[in-house]
Amino acid sequence: MSEEYGSDFLTITDDEGNSYELEHLDTFEHGEDLYMVFLPADLDEKDEDYGLIILKVVEENGEEILTTVDDEAELEKVYNVYMQLLFEAEEEQARAAEGEILPLEQDE
Incomplete structure (x- = not known):
């Protein structure tokens, strides 16, 4: 697990053009794959979708991208x-x- 201190925020855009601000919590490897863990920056504990977001880091055209x-x-x-x-x-x-x-x- 990463040993970074402080919060890192990232804005991602989905295929439909919707933007989401996420707080990066950690990055970890499992097998040969790399995953990043986030929480929504606008966290609403009452939202049924409340919780961690885990995205996979994949290489596409020589560039690393995040995918669900x-x-x-x-x-x-x-x-x-x-x-x-x-x-x-x-x-x-x-x-x-x-x-x-x-x-x-x-x-x-």
Whole structure:
């Protein structure tokens, strides 16, 4: 997971010309694919579509673009991977706050 601080905002435009401002939360790899996680900047918790937006980074004509994850199984899988990464990061922060010494990461 990325270790960047502060908020990054991105405006994206869909195929119909609608613009959306998103807050970039994280970027992570799963398998050989790269995904970016966002929240809508105009977040309304009462909206039924409230929640994380996960977009896939793909290369098209030599340029990286963001695309929706249309396959429900893939979306569920990467959502679960992201939630696990988030849980592990929070767990590490909690241990660090308690003064617990964290093991060194080893390259595999």
